[in-house]
Amino acid sequence: MNVLITGGAGFIGSNIALKLIAKGYGVTVLDSLSEQIHGANPELTSPLYRKIKDKVVFIEGNVNNRADWEQALVEIDYxxxxxxxxxxxxSMYEIKKYVDTNIGGTALLLDILTNTKHRVKRIVVAESRAIYGEGKYHCPQCGVVYPLERKDEDMAKGDxxxxxxxxxxEIRFVATAEDSTIHPLSIYGISKQVQGQLVHLVCKSIGVESVSFRYQNVYGPxxxxxxxxxxxxxxxSTRIKNGNGLNIFEDGKETRDFVYIEDVVDATILGMEVPDLNGHVFNIGTGVAIDxxxxxxxxxxxxxxKVPITVSGNYRLxxxxxxxxxxxxxxxxxxxxxxxxxxxxxxxxxxxxxxxxVREDNYDASIEEMKKKRLYK
Incomplete structure (x- = not known):
């Protein structure tokens, strides 16, 4: 069986590729080797790329390019x-880039599968926990609620x-399930929502199985x-290693669900291998909130x-x-x-x-970019 992993030179994709190879699958990787992730010269600057390049059929290409897709999909089962x-x-200021890649690239895949011969049996697509926005809460008066985007004026006052x-x-946050209201609060979240919807909708009409995953915050070596x-x-980590202080946004009590890379790899492969999953959507995390x-x-x-840890009250829209x-x-x-x-x-x-x-710390430059776009307060 042959598997195509798009973004397969990335953090999650490269680990999935190695696990699939160990299980006996043939693996093709389509990846653009983005400089932001892999550096200016991936042969030298990207350990992720180097660990897979001689073990997979590697296609350096772009999901917005039809020819790259057509080459990558030859004799692919999953x-x-x-x-x-x-x-x-x-995503809040590189809007077209995010929409073109995340939505446009997915639409192109589905267009090819709809209109050409292929042997693809199932698509497993990565959505994101970002599609939920603020997720699920409980109000003592109103029961289960899904709060809207927080107001700039409230956050400016430290609320x-x-x-x-x-x-x-006042409301209390609770675990967010797959049937929770979908209301993303970023361009990234919107693009991942549409990506998942496109896959499930089109695959149903063309007889290809579909499974999607809403990963939480994935981390690991x-x-x-x-x-x-x-x-x-x-x-x-990069700031600490450079001896730079940490600016903690808001009041430091905001929480995320951190899920280890090996768990994400195992879950994704289950999504490919387990029968009778067509149309299913799964949250992948630990179910534990860490502030x-x-x-x-x-x-x-x-x-x-020891570096200075400052709870600054800064925030990002x-x-x-x-x-x-x-x-x-x-x-x-x-x-x-x-x-x-x-x-x-x-x-x-x-x-x-x-x-x-120890890597160069480019974080301050990214913050300056957000300040220019009026997205950092």
Missing amino acids: VIHLAAETGTGQ FECKCPKCGG GQSLTNPYTGILSIF VLTVAKTLCEKYGV GDIRHNYADITAARQILGFEPKWNFSDGIEQFTNWVNQQE
Whole structure:
């Protein structure tokens, strides 16, 4: 059986490729080798690319190019579609780039499958937890609610928590399930929502099975330490290693669900192999919320480096306050169970970072870019 992984030289994709090869699959990778992820010379600057390039059929190409897709799809049985622009903040000012790649590239894949002969049986597509926006909450007065985007004027006063959209009262965040309301608060989130909808809708009409995953915050050894737009663990680690202080947005109590790379790989391959999954959508996380201030303190402790940690009250428009996954469906239907908790996973991650060359810290430049676009306050 042959598998095409788009974005297969990236953090998640390269790990899936190696696991599939070990299981005996033939693997083709379509990847643009974006400089933001892989550096100016991937042969020298991208460990992710180097670890797969001689083990897969590698096509350096773009998901917006029909010829690249047609070459990549030859004799493919399964498509794992990961290729995407991924920075939430960056998406708010590189709008066309995100829409063209995430929506346009997916539409082109589906157009080819609809109108040409192929042997693709199933598409597994990466959505994102970003499609939920703020996710699911409970109001003592109104029950289950899905809050709207937080107001700029409230956050400017240091009021960062979501409010009940019905009564305006205080609410408590709870695990977000797959049937929760979809209301993304960033261009990235919108693009991932549409990407998933396109795959499920078109695949149903052309007789190709579809499965989608809403990954939480994926981390682990091998992730990019140079991309200043994605991955809070990488961003904080690079700053700590450079002796730079950490600016904690809002009040530091905002939370995320951090899921270890091996768990994401295992879940994705289950999504390809388990029968009778057609049309299913799965959250992939740990079901545990970790606040950002805890993340910062844990990393400093693991690295044995003391840098100033400032809870600044700064914030970015488009960021969410809380979100963690209800993974009941993944457990019951997919047979997925996360093997890594945050404590064990962060130990593996920081041990790996300690073995890496200290990378240049480009985070301040990314913040300046957001300030220019009036997205950072």
